[in-house]
Amino acid sequence: MLNKPIIISKKDEKYKTILFYPFKNKKNHGGLRVMNKFKKTDNFRPLLTIITVVKNGANTLEKCIKSVIDQKDVNIEHIIIDGCSSDSTVSILRKYSKNIDYWISEKDEGIYDGMNKGLQLALGDYIGILNSDDFYKKDSLKIIIKYFKRHKDIDFIFGTVFKGKILSGFWPNKIKWKFNFYSAHSVGFFIKNKSQKILGFYNNKFKYSADRDLFYRMIEKYKMKGIATTRDELIGYFAKGGISESVxxxxxxxxxxxxxxxxxxxxxxxxxxxxxxxxxxxxxxxxxx
Incomplete structure (x- = not known):
């Protein structure tokens, strides 16, 4: 932990990092940052930011949070964006305020708007997305850190995910004619923060598939380099249902x-x-x- 960090912006960044979301009502946020506690990064322990977007997810959120807490020997900050839930979601966020680095609760324009807010708040060297009904396998994020350390030239990773069956692999050339060329966005996707800032935000005008738009830009426009974990290196569990299957x-x-x-x-x-x-x-x- 360290005191309030200094944010240094670069010219090629599509957005700037912020430490707190600009609220008028301070009851709408919480976590370690509000207690003036910030995670730090160094060469030996790079910081991984996990972003979770939730709305009325009280039934699954606690399991999601605990799966991040259970990642041992990994330097992690957890940012949670709530879309003004009407169930007990905010109560759960308050319960885990000493485990969550920063959480906010306000109306938003959907899941990708929430992800964009999380991106602005991310201090980590790397960023991962974890939906509120998904969860990581215990200690699996060590694998992601290992890959980023071993492959210095890569921008992103697609990890192996279980969604009724094992989803593994990454075939970038397929994006020219089909979008199912990767394992999963939530749970499985990790990207360097500096690469995300070059890409910019998720495009909110795409209600169902803004992640696929981001991946198209990532691969075709910016020619970023990625890698997949092996089939037996399971990162976590992706819940069936949700927006991706309701469309x-x-x-x-x-x-x-x-x-x-x-x-x-x-x-x-x-x-x-x-x-x-x-x-x-x-x-x-x-x-x-």
């Missing part, structure tokens, strides 16, 4: 098409992809009948 096929396909167009992928190729995916899904539905 209809056509809504998701339309948004993913907009992401490709927004990132200047060849319009004729994008429309061809749209048609192929539409025909393929239609055949699947007919076959089921």
């Amino acid at each position: 209809g096929f056509l809504d998701r396909l339309i948004e993913e098409t907009k992401i490709r167009i927004n990132n200047n992928q060849n319009i004729f190729f994008v429309l061809l992809l749209f048609t192929i995916h539409l025909i393929y899904q239609s055949k699947k539905l007919i076959t089921k009948k």
Whole structure:
């Protein structure tokens, strides 16, 4: 722990780091930072920031928080962004204020807006996303630190995740025609803070798939380098359900098409992809009948 750190910004950063969210009502935030306690980083113990976004997640949030607490011998700060929950979420945040580095609670524009707030507050060398209904395997984050230390030139990591089955691997070339080229965003994705600041925020205009827009920019525009953990290096558990599975096929396909167009992928190729995916899904539905 150290006293209030000094933030040094760089010209190529798309956003600036802040220590506290600008509230009028101080009851809307808490954690170690409010107690003037800040995590520090050094060459031997780099700091990993975990960002959790939650709204009315009281049933699963405590397990999520405990899975971060259970990461031993890793220098971690946990930032939690609550979207003004109406259940007992805030009570849980207050209960764990000595374990959470900083939490805020206010209305937001959805999960990716919450993630963007978390990015602004991240002091770590590396950043990971952990949804409130997901959790890490005990001591698994040592693996992530090991990979970043061993592979100095990489910008990001996709860790192995369990979501009903093992999801592992990373195939960047597939992004040109399909988005399921990685394990998972929550639980499995980690990125250097300096690389995230080059990428910028999640684009809030994409309601369902702003993470895929970020990945497209990361790989195609900025040519960032990544790596995947091995299949047996399990990082954590991704809950079934949530926004990713509640969205209809056509809504998701339309948004993913907009992401490709927004990132200047060849319009004729994008429309061809749209048609192929539409025909393929239609055949699947007919076959089921």
